[in-house]
Amino acid sequence: MSPLLKSCAAIATSLLLSVFVSKARAEEAAPKRDRLVTFMLGGQLRTRFPGADRLKPGPWYRLSRRRAGDPITFHGSGQGMGIRLLPRRSRVNFGPSFHLQAKRREKDLGAAVGDVSTTPEAGAFLLAWPTRSLRFRAEARHGIGGHRGLLGSVSADAVMRRGEDTIWSIGARVRLADSIYQSAYFGVSPGTTLQSGLPAHAPSGGVYAVGGSATLGHQFTSVWGVAAYAGYDRLLRGAAASPIVRRFGSRNQLSAGVGLTYTFRVENR
DSSP states (O other): OOHHHHHHHHHHHHHHHHHHHHHHHHHHHSOOOOEEEEEEEEEEEEESSTTOSSEEEEEEEEEEEEETTSOOOOOOSSSOEEOOOSOTTOSEEEEEEEEEEOOBOHHHHTSOSOOBOOEEEEEEEEEEEEETTEEEEEEEEEESSTTOOEEEEEEEEEEEEETTTEEEEEEEEEEEEOHHHHHHHHOBOGGGHHHHOOOOBOOOSEEEEEEEEEEEEEESSSSEEEEEEEEEEEEOHHHHTOHHHHHHSOSEEEEEEEEEEEEEEEOOO
16 A cells, blocks of 8 residues: 555545544533434335336335434435434534345336346435535445446435424435446346347436435324325436336336324433
8 A cells, every 4th residue: 555545545444533522522422312213114105116117016114213302304315324323413424325226127117128236325424404404315336246337426415403303304305326226227238139129328427416405303292103205207318218217117216105204212321
């Protein structure tokens, strides 16, 4: 390793250590408060795979926590699951991000364009709260097996609250991916044109969809509540021009979900 890389690694390590030490000291100095753990379980409808025209039902769940007295946590839709590495009240935060992309089989399409196996995706996110009611988030993930591509998203959400028991939002989404990801779902290789009956198509990387999302959360009591979301994406450019999408799928990608939340208190002794 070159001296420059060693110096950069040492500086990065020192910064991370200082962040975690500062976080630990702040938590020790702050008065101890009980934690509220919220588990949400429900169902959702999503497109079976990118570019599909049919919705597939499936479970929708999440687990979150906050300190007693803190407002209801905002959860944006259409993004990976993330773990924040800085205190929740930080205006800027970051951490790892994960997602599981469902498989696509040739028989789902009725055309011999190749299967895409179930793909675990791992990466990182960065979010910022310029104000209490405006949130920006960017994330990037890489497919581990499956599509093997690199994809990301940029989102902006207006978040509104009514008292301590209701939160709702509306926001915009921009989705990006490299040519590997887009070729896996939207491309037709020259070798499969005869079998599939589709013209060859090789989409390039870049923005492939834009859309929006809306969420709602409400606590009926301190224990029970409800959460819901609705999302819409419109495929663009090479994804929209894909023969797979035009003949077997749809440029319109819909999603929606609703679930029941259960909150319990964990004493901080």
